[in-house]
Structure formats: structure tokens, C-alpha cells
Amino acid sequence: MGRLATAYRQAVALHREALRRWEAARRALAAAGPAPVGSPELVARLARLGGELVGPLPGTARAATHPVPVRLGEATTVDGGFPVLVPLGAGAHLAVDTDARDTRVGELLRALVVRLLAAAPAGTVRVAGIDPAAFGATFLPLRPLLDAGVLAPAATTVAETAALLDAAERHARDAQGAAPEDRELLLVVAASAPPPRELARLAALTHAGPAAAVCVLLAGHPAAGPGEAPPLGATTQLRLNERYALVGDPPGRPFSADGSGLAAPVVLDGDPSHATVTALAGQLAEATRRATAVTFADLLPARRWAESSGAGLRTVLGRAVRGVRLGASDAVPGAGREPVTVAFDDATPHWLVGGRTGAGKTVFLLDVLYGLAARYSPAELQLLLLDFKEGVSFTEFVPTERDPSWLPHARAVGIESDREYGVAVLRELRAELTRRADLLKRHGVSKLADLPPNARPPRIVTVVDEFHVLFAGNDPLARQAVDLIEELARKGRSYGLHLVLASQSTTGIEALYGRAEAIFGQFPLRVALPGGGGVLDPLNDVAKALTVGTAVVNTAGGTAGADTQVRFPDAHAAAADLAALRHELFAARPAGARPPAVFRGYETPRLADDPTWAGLAPGAEPPLALVGRTVDVAGSPAGFRLDASPGRHLAVVGTAASGVDVLRSAALSLARQHARGTARFLLAPLAPGTTDSADDLAMTLAAAGHPVRRLDVAALRAHLADLAAAPDRGDRPAAPEAADHRTGPVASGPAPTPTRTYLVVFGMDAAAGALAATEPETFRSGHDDLRAVLRHGPGRRVHLLGWWRGLRRLAEDLGGSQNRDDVACLVALNVPAADLGLHLGAHDLGYAPRDGRALLVDRHEHRTALIVPFVGDGDES
Numbered sequence: 001m002g003r004l005a006t007a008y009r010q011a012v013a014l015h016r017e018a019l020r021r022w023e024a025a026r027r028a029l030a031a032a033g034p035a036p037v038g039s040p041e042l043v044a045r046l047a048r049l050g051g052e053l054v055g056p057l058p059g060t061a062r063a064a065t066h067p068v069p070v071r072l073g074e075a076t077t078v079d080g081g082f083p084v085l086v087p088l089g090a091g092a093h094l095a096v097d098t099d100a101r102d103t104r105v106g107e108l109l110r111a112l113v114v115r116l117l118a119a120a121p122a123g124t125v126r127v128a129g130i131d132p133a134a135f136g137a138t139f140l141p142l143r144p145l146l147d148a149g150v151l152a153p154a155a156t157t158v159a160e161t162a163a164l165l166d167a168a169e170r171h172a173r174d175a176q177g178a179a180p181e182d183r184e185l186l187l188v189v190a191a192s193a194p195p196p197r198e199l200a201r202l203a204a205l206t207h208a209g210p211a212a213a214v215c216v217l218l219a220g221h222p223a224a225g226p227g228e229a230p231p232l233g234a235t236t237q238l239r240l241n242e243r244y245a246l247v248g249d250p251p252g253r254p255f256s257a258d259g260s261g262l263a264a265p266v267v268l269d270g271d272p273s274h275a276t277v278t279a280l281a282g283q284l285a286e287a288t289r290r291a292t293a294v295t296f297a298d299l300l301p302a303r304r305w306a307e308s309s310g311a312g313l314r315t316v317l318g319r320a321v322r323g324v325r326l327g328a329s330d331a332v333p334g335a336g337r338e339p340v341t342v343a344f345d346d347a348t349p350h351w352l353v354g355g356r357t358g359a360g361k362t363v364f365l366l367d368v369l370y371g372l373a374a375r376y377s378p379a380e381l382q383l384l385l386l387d388f389k390e391g392v393s394f395t396e397f398v399p400t401e402r403d404p405s406w407l408p409h410a411r412a413v414g415i416e417s418d419r420e421y422g423v424a425v426l427r428e429l430r431a432e433l434t435r436r437a438d439l440l441k442r443h444g445v446s447k448l449a450d451l452p453p454n455a456r457p458p459r460i461v462t463v464v465d466e467f468h469v470l471f472a473g474n475d476p477l478a479r480q481a482v483d484l485i486e487e488l489a490r491k492g493r494s495y496g497l498h499l500v501l502a503s504q505s506t507t508g509i510e511a512l513y514g515r516a517e518a519i520f521g522q523f524p525l526r527v528a529l530p531g532g533g534g535v536l537d538p539l540n541d542v543a544k545a546l547t548v549g550t551a552v553v554n555t556a557g558g559t560a561g562a563d564t565q566v567r568f569p570d571a572h573a574a575a576a577d578l579a580a581l582r583h584e585l586f587a588a589r590p591a592g593a594r595p596p597a598v599f600r601g602y603e604t605p606r607l608a609d610d611p612t613w614a615g616l617a618p619g620a621e622p623p624l625a626l627v628g629r630t631v632d633v634a635g636s637p638a639g640f641r642l643d644a645s646p647g648r649h650l651a652v653v654g655t656a657a658s659g660v661d662v663l664r665s666a667a668l669s670l671a672r673q674h675a676r677g678t679a680r681f682l683l684a685p686l687a688p689g690t691t692d693s694a695d696d697l698a699m700t701l702a703a704a705g706h707p708v709r710r711l712d713v714a715a716l717r718a719h720l721a722d723l724a725a726a727p728d729r730g731d732r733p734a735a736p737e738a739a740d741h742r743t744g745p746v747a748s749g750p751a752p753t754p755t756r757t758y759l760v761v762f763g764m765d766a767a768a769g770a771l772a773a774t775e776p777e778t779f780r781s782g783h784d785d786l787r788a789v790l791r792h793g794p795g796r797r798v799h800l801l802g803w804w805r806g807l808r809r810l811a812e813d814l815g816g817s818q819n820r821d822d823v824a825c826l827v828a829l830n831v832p833a834a835d836l837g838l839h840l841g842a843h844d845l846g847y848a849p850r851d852g853r854a855l856l857v858d859r860h861e862h863r864t865a866l867i868v869p870f871v872g873d874g875d876e877s
């Protein structure tokens with residue numbers, strides 16, 4: 001009877017008090033005059049008013065620094081009900097004697113979580129759940145909050161609980177050291193009591209005070225005497241009976257004078273609706289996204305090109321993500337603002353970047369490159385950019401038709417690079433390393449940083465995207481690439497040469513077996529993007545929970561504990577800003593700056609577009625037969641000088657139809673180096689389907705004023721005999737053929753005398769039968785004549801340009817591979833590398849035949865190079 005009477009008195013008193021405050025606040029609000037709806041002033045006033053009556057307005061409570069009143073249910077009295085609010089937040093906790101397997105407790109806990117989250121500004125409360133008894137089921141209805149990143153997956157095992165407590169204790173320590181406005185509240189919700197050890201740690205958190213910014217909601221904690229459960233500090237205790245909850249005195253705001261708590265029984269609030277949870281999660285996710293968004297502008301320095309690369313290069317990657325790791329693989333990210341800076345210097349000379357496809361690797365690299373390019377002038381920094389995937393990672397740094405600007409730091413850019421191109425770039429770098437070693441020696445110093453500023457060359461950052469392609473396979477090329485990378489990684493630090501190797505898979509690269517440690521040991525800075533945990537130590541699993549737009553940066557070779565989680569901006573989304581910066585840097589480029597050398601693996605170069613072709617003019621001696629572009633850093637012309645040495649002929653070998661184009665390029669480029677009418681072309685389209693090409697070529701040559709004649713097999717045979725027998729005939733045209741294709745003005749004047757003869761045979765192998773036959777009178781075969789022409793022709797200004805569809809046929813025509821020097825210039829198309837090696841007597845050619853590529857071999861010059869042959873479209877005239 002006494003208890004009921006007390007409850008009644010308390011209820012009436014609470015009602016009166018509430019009415020009194022309401023009235024006072026209403027009057028105060030009115031007296032203060034009107035405030036515009038939505039104004040911060042009105043919000044602040046309402047917040048004060050609301051906070052005093054029923055709890056804070058949504059999104060305004062500073063629960064990270066002060067307890068805030070949160071409703072937990074309704075007290076029932078004979079006069080009716082009234083809401084019961086208890087203080088929760090930093091330093092104010094709640095315990096229930098029953099665990100969440102009682103549905104009322106689960107519902108209450110969820111309601112409190114939702115209310116606290118709703119009350120505080122977005123991003124200032126994070127929630128971590130412990131639920132050993134129900135294996136996390138208590139938190140399932142809050143799933144949208146998990147997706148929004150404010151709730152961590154529940155700890156259900158002892159290990160997970162211990163890890164969570166580690167994190168919570170770390171959080172408490174950090175918060176105690178942080179300014180109040182920087183604190184975030186960690187709400188630890190135990191749906192059932194963990195084992196005694198962990199329970200004791202949880203209890204200790206309730207004694208840590210408000211500065212620790214922790215709030216504990218602990219269910220299944222009987223408010224029993226000492227010894228049975230660790231005592232809790234600053235905690236409102238709830239006891240459940242069959243129908244009601246009895247609410248103990250809240251810390252600092254007791255209901256009773258004697259410690260007996262609220263005298264009225266309380267009906268606890270039920271679950272928040274799913275719609276409420278979803279809406280809240282949506283708001284929080286959006287607010288978190290906005291609060292933590294990092295923009296491209298965050299990466300840029302206040303002034304362009306203001307920094308010196310003497311001691312190294314630095315740039316801002318993004319912002320640190322402040323997060324509590326809550327278990328083996330989970331993190332609840334918080335909104336960090338501190339910029340994360342990374343460097344290429346003595347401590348972190350090279351970087352290894354990992355991330356699955358679509359993880360944001362390209363974006364990350366663009367962020368880094370623009371960040372560096374904005375800070376350092378081209379005199380301080382140069383870039384070599386190699387991309388081995390299909391894509392457009394670095395295209396924006398090179399001039400295009402649409403945008404002729406380029407990044408002035410870029411020296412060479414490879415897009416969809418060939419491995420051979422990659423190796424060529426690495427070779428250039430090694431040559432640079434040697435040059436720098438000499439430079440350092442001359443100045444008597446041991447590293448770039450010690451050179452006087454006026455003698456110091458720029459640091460060079462080489463980025464290799466999808467580097468596993470470069471090392472793919474176990475062929476000589478892969479081994480060369482690995483050797484070069486190892487040397488550059490080892491020595492680059494002192495010489496200002498820095499490497500960034502990025503890949504979706506950094507393991508299982510055969511060419512690296514046994515050497516990965518030695519090589520990657522030189523890459524102390526590791527960047528793990530989503531799916532890129534392979535670049536970290538196997539024991540370091542921080543990268544597991546990464547989402548696109550975040551990365552783990554580790555400065556200790558991936559070892560756990562040296563990690564910073566960073567959020568970086570989406571460079572793709574800021575394309576306009578990037579372009580603006582690029583144009584700004586382009587406009588500021590030094591006088592005489594040259595665009596980067598560009599290699600586009602997908603490109604099919606045309607003779608007519610080639611700068612070397614454009615520069616060809618009559619009178620070149622010896623003339624150059626252009627066939628394509630070399631796969632090297634400069635994209636240098638691929639061709640052969642046809643001088644007077646025996647064997648200066650061209651054999652194009654392979655079944656690929658591009659053989660026709662190669663011959664065409666060679667013939668047209670040669671023609672361009674002769675004055676009108678001074679070169680004679682004998683065209684023999686012997687392989688099926690080559691007649692049109694030969695006719696087309698004939699017309700173009702004739703239009704350029706050169707005498708042209710079409711030959712069939714018999715005529716070829718006859719001409720070979722003629723050319724072999726009459727040493728001086730090469731200089732003169734045979735009478736009837738000279739005017740065959742003459743057109744235009746040339747026909748009107750006296751014809752100049754051709755000084756060279758080019759015999760262009762489309763499908764030399766088709767003539768094998770005819771050449772094998774012996775002349776009855778002379779006993780000479782066509783092969784005898786051919787071989788005589790091959791040996792003596794160049795001396796008489798006669799050169800053969802032939803396409804053989806098989807290597808064996810070529811060898812037979814030459815009379816065995818011992819005569820291989822008789823045709824010293826070779827363009828091998830789709831010829832198996834082993835056969836080619838055998839023919840050339842060369843091992844380890846490192847050539848893999850593929851579309852759009854050929855191997856150029858000049859036996860006289862000991863030159864072997866991968867080339868991209870020209871394709872013809874008849875535009876060269």
C-alpha cells in the first residue's frame with residue numbers, strides 16, 4: 001500500500017513539474033520574439049525546450065559528451081501513464097536484470113539504440129553489439145543500420161567479444177585524449193552477459209566517466225550483491241517482473257530519495273517499426289556520406305608547383321577514416337577529417353598497390369598522380385605510366401584529337417601496353433639509373449637528396465598498373481622484367497627513381513617465385529583497396545571490410561598495426577576538375593616542353609600518319625624500307641636500310657594477310673625516297689588474292705612517277721634470270737615495261753633513268769615450282785638466279801621485297817639456313833617462335849606471335865625488335 005501511494009505522489013509531482021516547465025518554456029519562447037522557421041536560433045531554442053520536456057530534438061543531442069534523456073517506456077499509475085526518461089550517453093549506462101531472450105528486453109534495447117542514434121547528430125554515435133546467447137539475433141531487426149555503417153556485426157564468440165572490448169577500451173583512451181567536440185559516442189549493447197572476464201571489462205567501462213565517450217547497455221545483469229556480478233558505475237538498473245519493469249534511480253537524477261527508484265511500474269516500449277529503422281538508416285548513411293565525403297580539391301595544395309622534391313615527394317591521398325575495429329574483420333567507420341599524406345622518400349621509396357577489378361585502383365592512381373603533379377613542377381617530378389590492361393587509365397595524360405593538352409610531367413605513357421614495351425621502359429629507367437650513378441659520383445655524394453639543387457634531376461615515378469601481366473609466364477621476357485624491377489627497386493631509392501606496382505593479384509606470379517620477398521621487401525608502402533589484402537601481411541586482415549572509395553595504407557610492408565584507413569575521392573566523378581587542373585598545368589609547362597611518348601597497344605598505325613614517312617624525301621642514301629613502328633619508348637620507326645651489301649633484301653614471313661601491308665609499306669616508303677621515275681618496281685602478285693593489292697600499289701607508284709611492271713610467275717622467272725645474268729641491267733628498265741603504268745606529267749617529258757630496281761613478290765613461295773625448274777640450255781634453275789640476285793643484287797641496286805607464307809619455303813629458296821644472311825632483313829608475322837629461333841640460329845627470342853605484332857630481325861645489324869607493322873588503307877599517295 002505504501003509503495004503505491006509513493007508512486008502516485010511521484011507521478012503527480014512529475015506531471016506538475018512537466019507542466020510547469022512546458023509553460024515556462026512556452027513563455028520564454030514567446031518572449032524571445034519570432035524566429036524564422038528552420039533558423040538555427042529556433043532549432044536551438046526548440047532543442048532546449050524539447051530537451052527539458054521529453055528529450056532532445058532529433059539530431060541535436062551531444063550524447064558523446066553528456067548523458068541525454070531517452071524514453072524507455074511508460075509508467076502506469078492509477079491516474080494514468082507518463083513517459084519515463086532515463087539519462088543515457090557518455091558516462092551514463094543502463095542495465096537490465098534479464099537478457100534479450102526475453103522479447104521485451106530485445107525490443108527495449110533496439111528502441112534505445114534507435115532513439116540514441118536519432119537524437120544525436122549523424123556520425124557522432126556508433127553502435128557495437130554483443131550477443132553470445134542469441135548469436136546476434138537480437139540485432140537482426142537493426143540490419144539497415146549495419147548497412148548504413150553505424151552498427152557493427154554483433155560479437156557472438158568470446159574472441160569477438162574480447163576484440164570488441166579491446167577496441168572499446170582503445171576508443172575510451174582516444175576519447176579521453178580528444179577535444180570534447182571531436183568525441184564520438186560508442187554505444188556498447190550487450191544483449192546478454194558475456195563470460196565473467198569480459199563482463200568485468202564491460203563493467204569497468206561504466207566506471208570510465210563521460211570523457212571516455214562510452215555508453216553501455218547491459219542486459220542479463222542481475223542487480224545482485226557483491227561477488228555475483230561486477231558492480232556497475234553510473235547505471236540505471238531495471239528489474240523485470242512478469243508484466244512490468246521496475247526502474248532504479250538514474251545516476252545523478254534519482255527518482256527517489258531512498259534509492260528505491262521510480263515507484264511506479266513501467267511498461268517498456270516495444271520495437272521501433274521497420275520503417276523507422278530504415279528511414280533512420282537512410283538518413284544516417286546519407287549524412288555520413290556527406291560528412292565524410294572527400295573531394296578532389298582536398299588533395300590539392302594551396303599553390304601549384306611550390307614544393308621541392310629534394311628529400312622526396314609527398315601528396316595527400318584523402319582523409320583518414322576514424323574507425324573502431326570491432327572483431328576479426330569488422331570496422332565501424334567514423335567520419336575522419338585529417339588528411340592522409342604519403343611519400344616517395346627514403347622510408348617509402350616504392351609502393352605496392354592491390355585491389356580487385358573495380359575496387360578503384362585507377363581512381364586511386366589518378367588521385368596520386370594529380371596530387372603530385374599539382375605540387376611539383378616538371379623539373380622536380382617526371383612520370384612514366386604503364387598500363388597493362390584494356391582500358392583508358394592514363395589516356396587523359398596524353399594529347400588526343402579532342403584534347404591536345406598533356407600532363408607536362410608525363411615522359412612516356414603506355415596504354416594497353418605490350419610486355420615488350422614495359423621491358424623497354426624499364427630498360428630506359430635502368431639507363432637513367434646508370435646516368436644518375438655517374439652524376440652522383442661526379443659530385444661525390446651517395447644519394448640524390450645530397451646533390452646541389454641546380455644539379456639535381458627530377459624524381460621519376462614509374463607506375464605499372466596490372467604489373468602481373470608484365471611478369472606473366474616464365475619466358476625470357478618475364479625474367480628480364482623481374483631482373484629489371486629488382487635492380488630498380490633495390491637501387492632506385494638513392495637515385496630518386498620510384499616504382500608503384502599495382503595489380504589485382506600480387507600472388508602466384510610464376511616469374512617471381514623465390515624472388516617475391518626480395519623484390520617486394522623494397523616496397524614498404526602498401527596500399528590495399530577492396531579485395532587487395534594480398535599486399536598486406538597474411539596476419540593483417542584490416543582490408544577485409546573495405547568498401548570502394550576506401551583503402552588501407554600501411555607503411556611497414558603490410559605488417560599489422562601500421563595501418564591507416566583512408567577515404568579517397570572519386571577522380572572519375574571529378575573529371576571536369578581534373579581537366580581544369582590538367583589544362584592549368586599544361587598552360588604552365590616550360591618552354592619547349594615535349595608531349596610524352598605514347599604507346600597505344602590497341603592502335604593500328606598507318607604509314608600515311610607516320611612522322612618518319614612524312615619526312616622521307618628523294619635522295620636518301622641508302623633508302624629506308626619502312627615497315628612499322630618499334631615497340632619501344634620512343635615508338636621509333638621500324639625499317640631497314642637497303643644498302644649495297646649482299647643480302648639487303650626483305651623477307652616478310654608468315655601466313656597472316658598483313659604480309660601484303662608490310663610489303664606495300666616497304667615499297668611505298670622506298671618510292672618516296674626516289675625522284676620521279678628513278679626507281680623501277682616489278683610487282684609479282686603470286687599468292688591468291690593479292691592481285692588487287694598489287695594493282696593498287698602499282699597505281700600509287702605509277703602516280704608517283706615510277707615505272708612499274710606487273711609480273712606473273714614466268715615473267716618473274718625471266719626477270720630473275722635477266723637480273724642475275726646482266727650485272728648492269730639493274731640500272732636500266734627493260735624496254736617495254738617502263739611505261740606500263742606511267743601516268744600524268746611524267747609521260748610527257750623525257751623519262752629519267754631508273755637507278756634502282758625493287759622486285760616486290762606477293763607470295764614468293766607460290767613460285768617455288770617454277771624456280772626449281774632448270775633451264776635446258778643454261779642448266780640454271782630459277783633458284784640459282786634468285787640466289788645470285790640475293791647476293792649480287794644490292795651491289796647493282798637491285799633489292800627483293802618478298803612475302804613468304806612459310807619459313808620453310810624461305811629456307812628452301814635460300815638453299816638452306818646456312819644462307820640465311822642472303823636475306824638479312826626479316827619481318828616475322830605469325831611464325832612459331834621455335835621455328836624462327838631455329839631458322840635464325842637464335843635461342844630465347846622471347847617472341848610470342850600475335851595479331852598486330854611482328855618481329856623485326858636485321859641480321860647484319862644484329863637487331864631484333866618487336867614491331868607494330870603498318871596497316872595500309874591506300875591513303876599514302
Ligand SMILES: Nc1ncnc2c1ncn2[C@@H]1O[C@H](COP(=O)(O)OP(=O)(O)OP(=O)(O)O)[C@@H](O)[C@H]1O
Nearest residue numbers: 356357358359360361362363548549568569570572
Ligand atoms: N573514391 C571513390 N569514391 C566513389 N566511387 C569510387 C571511388 N573510387 C572508385 N570509385 C568507383 O568505382 C568504380 C571502379 O573504379 P576504377 O575504375 O578506379 O576501378 P579499377 O580498380 O581500376 O577497376 P578495373 O581494374 O576494373 O579497371 C568506378 O565507377 C568509380 O567511379
